[in-house]
Amino acid sequence: MPRLENKIVLISGGASGIGAETARLVVREGGKAVLADRDETKGRALAAELGTSALFAPLDVTDEVAWQKAVADTVAKFGGLHGLLNAAGVGVRNDIESCTLEEYRRVNDINSLGTFLGCKSAIGAMKTSGGGSIVNISSVLGLRGAAYATAYCASKGAVRTLTKNVALHCAQMKYNIRCNSVHPGYIDTPMIAPRLAQPIDNMTGRQYLEELHPLGRLGRPEEVADMILFLLSDESTFSTGSEFVCDGGLTA
Numbered sequence: 001m002p003r004l005e006n007k008i009v010l011i012s013g014g015a016s017g018i019g020a021e022t023a024r025l026v027v028r029e030g031g032k033a034v035l036a037d038r039d040e041t042k043g044r045a046l047a048a049e050l051g052t053s054a055l056f057a058p059l060d061v062t063d064e065v066a067w068q069k070a071v072a073d074t075v076a077k078f079g080g081l082h083g084l085l086n087a088a089g090v091g092v093r094n095d096i097e098s099c100t101l102e103e104y105r106r107v108n109d110i111n112s113l114g115t116f117l118g119c120k121s122a123i124g125a126m127k128t129s130g131g132g133s134i135v136n137i138s139s140v141l142g143l144r145g146a147a148y149a150t151a152y153c154a155s156k157g158a159v160r161t162l163t164k165n166v167a168l169h170c171a172q173m174k175y176n177i178r179c180n181s182v183h184p185g186y187i188d189t190p191m192i193a194p195r196l197a198q199p200i201d202n203m204t205g206r207q208y209l210e211e212l213h214p215l216g217r218l219g220r221p222e223e224v225a226d227m228i229l230f231l232l233s234d235e236s237t238f239s240t241g242s243e244f245v246c247d248g249g250l251t252a
Helices: 019-029 040-053 064-078 100-130 151-172 190-196 207-213 222-233
Strands: 010-014 032-037 054-058 083-086 132-137 175-186 242-247
Touching: 010 019, 010 064, 010 100, 019 032, 019 040, 019 083, 019 175, 019 222, 032 040, 032 064, 032 190, 040 054, 054 064, 064 100, 083 222, 100 132, 100 151, 100 175, 132 222, 151 175, 151 190, 151 207, 222 242
Parallel strands: 010 032, 010 083, 032 054, 083 132, 132 175, 175 242
Antiparallel strands: none
């Protein structure tokens, strides 16, 4: 039996990277995927690839009205909402002295505020649909610090604790909605592409990042998507408010 049969999942950042791989898995496992993204060209192309089980919805994750419309379009098209993946995010290298106020606000608006708005906007439709699962993409840098990622660490730490807040609220209100965070290591996606080309300590950027992981390589988007699939499915019905790490041993 497909693991997401008849489940409807809204995915922010659904046009590329982890979001896109999750969308493919959702459809493969019998569900419907709504690809919400600012990149209309990639989003519509992927939705066309996935066929009638997919829908593209334009979304700026920092815009509450856009979130409300994406949720409404999801319900109008497929009849409900059972899952939300907050995968949209950005990363910027900066330390506490070099990080500008503008950079700090932009990274936190997309990564943290965007996740807050996604959860807030989706809960009503998920309640009406009988409940479901919210998965928020944090990072290993939401579990530990890094001197070179001030704004990113702050934003992903906020996602981690917001996840617990949402999980506890939904549990106390008996909504049958679970909420968990996923903490990837360095995953081979477009977001880290600029770092792969930068030499570090006489190594290429790729070699440096690979050696950070005890497994000796970068993660693949589909490996994170497999973990997300478990959390979206009914296989994880006793998991809420927890961190799920997919980092090749980086935080071990």
